[in-house]
Each structure stands twice: as C-alpha cells, then as structure tokens.
Amino acid sequence: SQTIHQWPATLVQPVGSPLSLECTVEGTSNPNLYWYRQAAGRGLQLLFYSVGIGQISSEVPQNLSASRPQDRQFILSSKKLLLSDSGFYLCAWSVQGGRRAFFGQGTRLTVV
C-alpha cells in the first residue's frame, strides 16, 4: 500500500532563517507531487507541483522553492523565511494522470 510521510509536524523558525520541509512517498512510482499551503481558516493554495524528477512548476511567486531530487521525494525550501511564510504546509501525491490525491499530515510552520 502507498504511504506518504511529511516532516516535521511542527516547526518554529526565526525570520531570516532557512527552511527545509521534506515529503516522501512509498509504494508507488512516478507520482505527481504537490505542495500546498493553508492559511488559518482558509482553503488550500497550490504552491508547487511536480510530474517527475527535476520537473517543478510554481503556481505562486513567493519566497519558497521546491525540488524533487528523487522520484518519491519532494522538498520545500526557503533561504530566508518571512513572517508571511507562516502557515500549514501540506504535501500530496496522485497517480500520474489520475485524479484522487493523498495527503500527508502537514507541517505547522510558525515564523517568529
């Protein structure tokens, strides 16, 4: 069966510090991978998606970047965090060309 792991669960970082959130998927090959951000009480905003290794599409200009160094690994990064980067970050995967998405448990990031 497929599983998705996302860590850490919570993170408190000072303004200007770097960020690295990691997401890995098991039990499937060549998945579509997604990073979403959810502000408090709001919907999900798609940040990045990837259809293959090294292939990243950005949806929103921001202080963040994403990388896919391996087929089932998706990393969200920032060189210098801003207060506005605070939020709940969710990683998800779906079958290539498929529809249903499977989500990780999320990372609560607080930038102070």
Added chain:
Amino acid sequence: SQQGEEDPQALSIQEGENATMNCSYKTSINNLQWYRQNSGRGLVHLILIRSNEREKHSGRLRVTLDTSKKSSSLLITASRAADTASYFCATPIYSGAGSYQLTFGKGTKLSVIP
C-alpha cells in the same frame, strides 16, 4: 487560482441531523472530489463524482453534481459528533503532459453538536 467555492463557510447542527454543503466551480471539469480535514491534520479523500454522473453515494454520504449549473452538493445524513471537520470540494485542472492540478475551495467548517 481557486476553482471551487463552498457554501456555507460554517455550519453547526445537532447530532442526528443532516448536513448539506454546496460547491460551485468556474470551468469545465471531468470530475469533482470532496475531501475532509480534521483540525490540524491532512486532507482525506471522501468521494469522487465524474462529470457524466449526477449522483453518487458512499455510506452516509451523498454527492450530487449539476454540470449545467457548475455546482455540487455533499449531504451527510444522520450526522455524528465525529463528522465535525472541514469539508472541501476540489476539481482537477489539466496542466499538460497527463498531469492534473487539484484546486480546492475554502471549505465548509462543520460542527456537529452532541
């Protein structure tokens, strides 16, 4: 950009009552999905309805789709306190090369009072 828009934003009902949430979307779709999110957790897929379907059931869930009105509804019958969560509709938007972006609405926050 957000494709779906849920209504109402918040809903509070007594246990045992039915809960109905609505979703409107903007562009043509080939399917529409509903997800549930418990507070502080990831989303869980509930049900998918294809564009050529008008109604679909799964346990206590009933989903309808009206493509002419670009709208969908999620009905939870005989609600339980454990149904308390936020519910989102989502539509896949084709982004080329066989991949889809799943876009979500802002969700309906459902509270079921015991």
